[in-house]
Every structure is written in structure tokens, then in C-alpha cells.
Amino acid sequence: MPNLATTPAEFSITDLRKEFDVTTRTVRHYEEIGLINPSRRGQTRVYSSADRTRLRLILRGKRLGLSLEDSRQIIDMYEPGKTNIEQLNSLIHAIRQQREKLNQQLDDISNLLKDLKKSEADCINALKTNRQN
Amino acid sequence: MPNLATTPAEFSITDLRKEFDVTTRTVRHYEEIGLINPSRRGQTRVYSSADRTRLRLILRGKRLGLSLEDSRQIIDMYEPGKTNIEQLNSLIHAIRQQREKLNQQLDDISNLLKDLKKSEADCINALKTNRQN
DNA sequence: CATAAAGCTTACGTTGACGTAAACGTTTTA
């Protein structure tokens, strides 16, 4: 059976750059600060699909206005691995804080959207009025 | 009749600082780059409720990850004043772009919230399991 | 009346998130 359009398990830095529309500098920067850890074939970076996912999460965070440190925290929330009860509790706390912040953002966005819809309507009205002169 | 709890029409920089939990430096910075234009009583800044509103909008923008320049644009959308047809059209275009971006953010947030809810549930489960040992 | 609190200006410092340039080694491709 031919291997039809399977998502590859390996990516070059250029693959990622093109897919996510960022520069290679950006991708390497995320590695510098320890957000991604590609393996190497010789000197060349080789990204796994897990690396790719992390990059996607980082960029989603950026669209939401998160700092890279914020994103680091959130990404860490996906793989606790910490069986320690105290750590689990503090993790839950952190998660709840993030959720609160996001709910505030939802509120802000819906208000801003409302404002912008009104502005757009006003503009369109102004255009109509203008046309009748 | 006594003047009961009327919202004042004038604010000091400290009033604003306390209300919005920012530093005076921040408020002055927004003035430096022309986002707010308080009047003066002598040398002292006097903020109108319009100034206060602009500050509120700026901070809402910040929570959404907007740059101050983005916020400047959006705030300008509230008071077009430009009767020029070309300007109105480009304003509508800008508004629609902002709205698209915000809809993308809505999507991102709901996905992130979904992820975090799952993480939180996983944590709570881990705690339960831990308790039974 | 002195001293604390609030205001002001000027100006240099800092942090995050990359940009950009130099200088070099592989690997495709015309």
C-alpha cells in the first residue's frame, strides 16, 4: 500500500518556518530559551511532531498576547509528570488563574467587537449620507 | 439637594493610577506618545472623563495583547470626523481586519480554555488516585 | 512650621523578542 499524504514525523527548520510563517531566527530563539528541543542529525536540527506542536502552541499564545514565559508555563501544564501532591495543587491554581484571565479576555473581546460593529455601521451610514448629497 | 456620589468630571493622575492599577509613569508615558491629552491647572495634569475613557480603552487593548499603536488606531475609529469617502472606506477596511483578528482570538481562547479544562480535570483525577494509595 | 505626600521634568536604564550581519560549511541544481 502506498504511503498517501501521511503527515511526516520529521521537519526541517524551513518546513516549520513556511508552515507557521515565522523566521528561522524565531524558531532558533525559542530553542535558545528552552521552549523547543529539536534533536540533531549532525549539526542540523531535526524537529519532531511534538516539537511542531509546541511551536504551534507558542504561536497561539502569542496571538493571545501571552509572553513566552506564559506559554512555557501553559505548555508545561500539558505534561505534569509531577506526582507530588503539592505541585499538583499549585498547578491547579495556576490553571485556574489562566482560565480567569482568558474569561476576562473573552469579555474584553466581545465588548471590543461590539464597539467595532457600531463603528463600522456608523461609517457605512456616513457613506450613504454622503452619497445622497 | 446634596451631590450624592456623582462620578466626578475631573481626575488627578493618582485617581487614575489607583482606579486602573497602573503607575503614574505609565499614564504619563501614554501622554508622551500622544494617546491621552490631559489639560493642565498650572503645571498639574487634569484628566477629563474622556481622558479616563481613553485610558480604559488602552488598558483593555493591552489585556488583548494589542500594541499601543494598535490601540491608537482603534481609539481613532471611535471618532472618525473624517467626512472623506476614501478615508471612510479605508477605515471600514481597518475595522474589518481588526474584527477578523478578534474572531481568530476568540477561536484561540476557546481552544486554550478547552485544553486547560482538560488539564485541570487530569490534575484533579491524579489527586484522587493519589489519595487512594 | 516642618515634614510628608503628591506633583513635575529630564534622562538614562532595562527587559523581552527577536532582527541583522558576518563568516562559514553542505547540498541541490542549472
Place this chain on the structure above:
DNA sequence: TAAAACGTTTACGTCAACGTAAGCTTTATG
């Protein structure tokens, strides 16, 4: 086989958004 395309490291530069410190004036308060 030459040049384009892709990869690497090192390191300094940049821009936004304030922080921070110095030094001075005005206003409120014990």
C-alpha cells in the same frame, strides 16, 4: 563545476513599553 539554497554559530543592534533615579516645586497635615 559554479552558484544558489539551505544549514550552522556568534554577537551586536533594535524597538516597544515602561522602570528608576535625581532634583526640584507645591500642597496637605500632625
